[in-house]
Amino acid sequence: MENKERRDTILKMLQQASKPVTGTEMARVCQVSRQIIVGDIALLRASGTPVISTPRGYQLHAFHKHGCQESFLCKHGPELVEAELDAIVDNGGIVHNVVVEHEVYGFMEGELNLKSRRDVQLYIQRMKKTKAPLLSSMSNGVHTHLVETETEEEMEAIHKALEKLGVLVG
Incomplete structure (x- = not known):
């Protein structure tokens, strides 16, 4: 071929x-x-x-003309990755990416596209299996996630869940 x-x-x-x-x-x-x-x-x-x-x-990627998107600025260590991602997908969010700012390379992005707890579990398992470092390890745990929801209520629920976890910056 x-x-x-x-x-x-x-x-x-x-x-x-x-x-x-x-x-x-x-x-x-x-x-x-x-x-x-x-x-x-x-x-x-x-x-x-x-x-x-x-x-x-x-x-x-199916581009949606409806729904909401918000970028969340977070900071935490590896012990809260799963809880953070679960808080987003459990409240109706799609985690499109993770972005960090590197001193030399500028912004670095990793695609995630996590929509469910199953997706989160597969991601966590893959990270453990490969022993790959988190992108946020290059920025002292500071990173952003672009999150998409269908409604403002879901986005507000995600915001509250991330606040409760103590991972939001600012």
Whole structure:
């Protein structure tokens, strides 16, 4: 399968999927390594295709014209990551990302796209399994999350839950 044909196949898989598609599944269908798929995803993103990574695989980002978005500035150590993320998804939020400001590199972003406790659990398990450091470890625990909800009431509930945890800055 040629490069363009493979990327077209990946895009078609994402468009037809009702749930995230794993890199392993794409690699199997395209008969290439998972690393080739990672490169193809990067090229699709660079060309403007809104592909996002989730703990369960890749999917196309569906842009919503309704609902609310807010960026929460937080500070805490690794012991509160799961509680913070659960507080957001339990109150109807989607955690789109985590962003930190680095002294040299400027703003650094990691896509999360967590929508449920299951997503949070998969994320936590993956972090433990890989022993990858949290992005916030580079900024003394300070980070932001872009959060999306359907309603203002859900956003207010998230704000209160994060305040109760003591993770909000300011």
